[in-house]
Amino acid sequence: MNSSHLPANVRGPDSESLSDRFARVRTRSLELCEPLAPEDMTVQSMADASPTKWHLAHVTWFFEQFVLAPRLPGYKPVDDGYHYLFNSYYYTAGEMHQRPSRGLLSRPTVDDILAYRRQVDERMSELLETADAETAFLVTLGLNHEQQHQELMLTDIKHVLAQNPLTPAYREVVASGGPAAAEQGWHGFPGGIVEIGFGGDGFCYDNETPRHRCWLEDFGIASRPVTNSEFMEFIAAGGYRTPELWLSDGWATVQAEGWATPLYWRSDGNNFTLGGLRPLDPNAPVTHVSYFEADAFARWAGARLPTEAEWETASRDVEMTGNFVESDALHPMGRDQSGLRQMFGDVWEWTASPYAPYPGFKPLTGSLGEYNGKFMCTQMVLRGGSCATPEDHIRPTYRNFFYPHQRWQFSGFRLAVDA
Amino acid sequence: MNSSHLPANVRGPDSESLSDRFARVRTRSLELCEPLAPEDMTVQSMADASPTKWHLAHVTWFFEQFVLAPRLPGYKPVDDGYHYLFNSYYYTAGEMHQRPSRGLLSRPTVDDILAYRRQVDERMSELLETADAETAFLVTLGLNHEQQHQELMLTDIKHVLAQNPLTPAYREVVASGGPAAAEQGWHGFPGGIVEIGFGGDGFCYDNETPRHRCWLEDFGIASRPVTNSEFMEFIAAGGYRTPELWLSDGWATVQAEGWATPLYWRSDGNNFTLGGLRPLDPNAPVTHVSYFEADAFARWAGARLPTEAEWETASRDVEMTGNFVESDALHPMGRDQSGLRQMFGDVWEWTASPYAPYPGFKPLTGSLGEYNGKFMCTQMVLRGGSCATPEDHIRPTYRNFFYPHQRWQFSGFRLAVDA
Amino acid sequence: MNSSHLPANVRGPDSESLSDRFARVRTRSLELCEPLAPEDMTVQSMADASPTKWHLAHVTWFFEQFVLAPRLPGYKPVDDGYHYLFNSYYYTAGEMHQRPSRGLLSRPTVDDILAYRRQVDERMSELLETADAETAFLVTLGLNHEQQHQELMLTDIKHVLAQNPLTPAYREVVASGGPAAAEQGWHGFPGGIVEIGFGGDGFCYDNETPRHRCWLEDFGIASRPVTNSEFMEFIAAGGYRTPELWLSDGWATVQAEGWATPLYWRSDGNNFTLGGLRPLDPNAPVTHVSYFEADAFARWAGARLPTEAEWETASRDVEMTGNFVESDALHPMGRDQSGLRQMFGDVWEWTASPYAPYPGFKPLTGSLGEYNGKFMCTQMVLRGGSCATPEDHIRPTYRNFFYPHQRWQFSGFRLAVDA
């Protein structure tokens, strides 16, 4: 345990106890499954995604493995076979079932997994009554982990349903057509030495540390993310057919995959959403674009993407509210508002920064050190959370990361310029 | 409609009416699903196999497409989207969902498909009351088709469950350890002009016609299929490591797939069966071997596989009884019996014959001509049915066919020799 | 050595001595390389094909391995490393370099390989002076083997040159535009018991034996192969877009490969030939078609392909002359001639027969048993030789074989019908 990451305050909403938070977050996972049939929860639509029931079991295993087993003397796992099935990528914790084969597992069934959750929750409630600081940290980590998987449950099931010619909706969703997006403006920031990374109280992931200095030149950042109507201009201008706008790997991907629009756009002007097929909202932030597409758009627009240091610096005085999963829209929306806005919620924003360790970065010790650090290569940082992110899960220093070709997350972007 | 295939008698067990047979066969499909959860019925474990619920829906679509639509004026499909999803390979009937993607379809759910079956069954019962001969043929074809899929439901779910590290059983099965297998003897047959192919009353597939002459040299055929204990000798003798025993494509497959035993054998002496992990029964016919393995064993044994003409000729006086699906063993068994035996049931027997059209073969007209004829290339003929075949589905002239590398069916073999 | 295959007469043209034949065939291989640069002789354009220099070395290794080593006591190979590199698929002779990697071998150079040939030829000439019958058989086998590779050298280099956007010609070739093709007629043959397979004096491959009886129904066979102009009608009629004309595997290949014409046809009406780009000759037999295309054409035409027994029976009274490699056209040509014609030369003719062992077939003993027998699965038989076949290499009983999707050989077809 690397105690430097032990937070002074690991609670969520003010005055919520750890037990309450545990109950709230765990229940939330089940609520997300309410619209789903067992069949939905079983399918794996691609190697990058996991079946819903696998998510439900994996986050539960996480508590067994990293909280119950080390903290409850003599703890016996609920099922000896689950460790192999539900370990995701913690090699130091043992062997695991291969990720692309998660959809081959018809058993344990959803009912089996719900029973598994109940059994683990019971043991956890014993533990939570007398949790010390380190236990509190581990539980908090486990709950943040579960919240990450809640977002993946939504993006993964969206991908499953989108493969189906019947285009079934995840559930009824309130019309996502929000107000018109305000004009894009620019907000300038002076360069100099800035500090970024987590330095406060409360919980953070190890990859947000240490808080450190870096040098920035003067820069400007767009007041809001790029919208669907703006992205349609890029398409109309031949963006997807113009190799000089693209990174070399991006162009290769466009050719290999036959990309001509963001993911989930249909040629009839509709768009597959968690609410089923819906007309594309021109005012909403464009989403389900890869880093390659964000970068190509920026080049076409004579701009660039912000670095994560620029993004974090710009976010300092922005209120951390927005269209999170609690709004129940489950899709990005336009917003008619002035000032620097929508930095939180709606869409994860691709930055120009490769996901790399901060100077002096030390991963958590033990298996939990595998959580973030080993992915610090060939992925890009995204910031700000999305319409599928729990509101109390995000921070200005939060570093999300995906490969530059991936686009099944609610990923969008905003522009930046040199001053 | 190619009326030459209209059978005089399309009934199953004596005096069973077509309606009764329809009800019996359709019900049987549902009975086979009783041990399964919706999750089991959704998974596709490889491109060659299909999810259980897809089978249930496809055989139902078959009645809609080939019986109800052409026979009931103004018939409206139960769901307009199902034609695309549940057409398997009938290009003349329209476009279809790609086979390897059947496991991506979480919807329609199992419940939806059961409702679909009920609706189709209702319309079918109307039709069956007044069925003319051509309708009776089509219904009989549809029921035989459903029986074929019943066998595939068993072999496909076996493959799904076998991928699972938890090795779940399909259901409790009576111990398959049968009596010791009698010694293998040889039965000689004189050569000359023989006739093979279907020439009787009752139903047959188009690929069994026309009955025709062919020339055979004298031959001998083994009294029973090769057993597990005999196949273990082949393994012990280095059979899987000796390239000169194998066809060239067979050896390439052994190398590429790392084959060292039949499918479902474990290194601990157990064997994955529909009843879960079970000790390998040395007396039972070896099963889940590919044509390549059957051929290599035969070469090692100084013998060969029989041609389908030899097999059919040898089967003339053999009673068509045996270990079919109705025995509920769901696995091949040894049998201590004299004479030429086990030609029917237990295991499909690979023959040396490529699956090719009989001289003068004419496929059924229309879409149903796609049922068999278009597969007459690069596959091998198997004969005799297996422990997963319905008893009233098999005939001495029945030609089953699979690619020489495939082994997830209950496929075994018996030896033959030149006289 | 399986002495039943020892021929009474292993010579080529009358009264040619074995030494003369050896010199003639070996020299011919070098003559075929005259138009080629070392660079041409190094490239492997696909896994099915081999570099020219590999062919030159492999056929030489064949003499070292199967003649010199067993017949010359104490024989030392020219280079110890060559056995591994130039063994093609004789597992009983030892390990080998993987076929798809032959194009990675820049060494030995062409000059090295020519030196290798000279050294082997010198030792062979010693041996030929005192060859006994068994040696004579082995040498004859080696020369037939080299002639097969001479044909492959032409078809493989054609494939190499066809990949090149510069479309270089192999060499100047006399215009292949032959006379108009005569109308296609039909020649009827009565059914009954026929004998096929090699039963005469002289050399044959083991796969042509034993001569044996089979039963044929009455049949008709086309007087000549299908021509380019006839195949263009099939294309114009949408043949490549009509799934019901195709075998299931054929249609999958058409889709996967995007086939819309035979190999080497260009959209501008030209055709890549060994003489470079040339206008397509409507009168010439269609060539570079797969079995799948031949079969689909036949179905479209309301006919079928002949079986090999039918083809061999029909060829009985046909003179074994035609457009072979000696004519130097290096492309099939039309012929204005009456009667049953062009059965030999021009194009290898796909038959409806899967390549399978004849009843009672015994491969040669030892490594040479790997020559033919182990390929008797999932390939189809072709008959008659082509414009790239040496004239003294072909026989009416000669069985060539390729996979049904392959089309880089000079493969065409003629139609047949049930009587």
Add this chain to the structure above:
Amino acid sequence: MNSSHLPANVRGPDSESLSDRFARVRTRSLELCEPLAPEDMTVQSMADASPTKWHLAHVTWFFEQFVLAPRLPGYKPVDDGYHYLFNSYYYTAGEMHQRPSRGLLSRPTVDDILAYRRQVDERMSELLETADAETAFLVTLGLNHEQQHQELMLTDIKHVLAQNPLTPAYREVVASGGPAAAEQGWHGFPGGIVEIGFGGDGFCYDNETPRHRCWLEDFGIASRPVTNSEFMEFIAAGGYRTPELWLSDGWATVQAEGWATPLYWRSDGNNFTLGGLRPLDPNAPVTHVSYFEADAFARWAGARLPTEAEWETASRDVEMTGNFVESDALHPMGRDQSGLRQMFGDVWEWTASPYAPYPGFKPLTGSLGEYNGKFMCTQMVLRGGSCATPEDHIRPTYRNFFYPHQRWQFSGFRLAVDA
């Protein structure tokens, strides 16, 4: 033309004229081919590498396309077909032959390409007599480009020869066993604002600009690269079998490729070098390691790789001499020397820095902007040149870049630590 990159001084060695430099560099490419046969120069051993003759032609096309065509009015290309064949990746200059298919081109032959070079050199010599500053820049860029390809010619042909079971040497090379490597020490550098990037006279690539500030924390850097003997300790300690030492993508690569040593190491203690098989020199810097291996070693050693800013800062006072291609060793060597050493030559050193644009980076305008900028994603920066780099080609600010899994370059690494 982005004139900000026009150098004041584009010459190589003092007082060498541009014409002389052109002649010297162009001749050098031919000298590198002297040990090679046309067969060697034709083979492409993997998609990442190119045939020698393709390199010779491509660098010549570069002068045609970017110097002769825009600068000589009415210039006619030597061969109209070469533009398509020898354009590498300049989409704005037109369509191109696919990279993985370069080895399929037997024509133009080596002789054809040598003639092509002579013709272009003649036209270039006309132009060089009256070159203005912009022409001088373009020619200098073309010569640096050719020098980069000279290094690739060596690493690519090494890969070709290494595929060959005969293990042919590129040429006789002086024994690479150098003196023992001195002990590794550490050199500390204080943090603060530093400037990196090219800011001087003379030529540089656009990716080295602009010179800019960045913030560094205190750091230490190793006095020399990691040696073979040190890397052998990592292997002996189970480095390749310990997943927690590896980045996630690195471990996946180790598993998929079966890596257990650096590239070209043999299990018998030998090492494939341009001089053929040679005993592994324990004192030489380890080479042919991927970023993944460098990173895993560093983690195992309790250190890390330096960032490129750290590396460049540390290199400030290091003399730019070392084991370059001119030493003719063609392999890294140990050096018994004190101080911070071997930063230039021997091996390209992987840094911890993803290859990304410097703040304010502007690519060259026009097609030449595709030279570097579009690769700024998912690759890692290497610094310092290697034993295959021309001495006058390297600079302290030079940024080389490869994907983290690639290891066919002479790539090694040195360690760094936080202060």
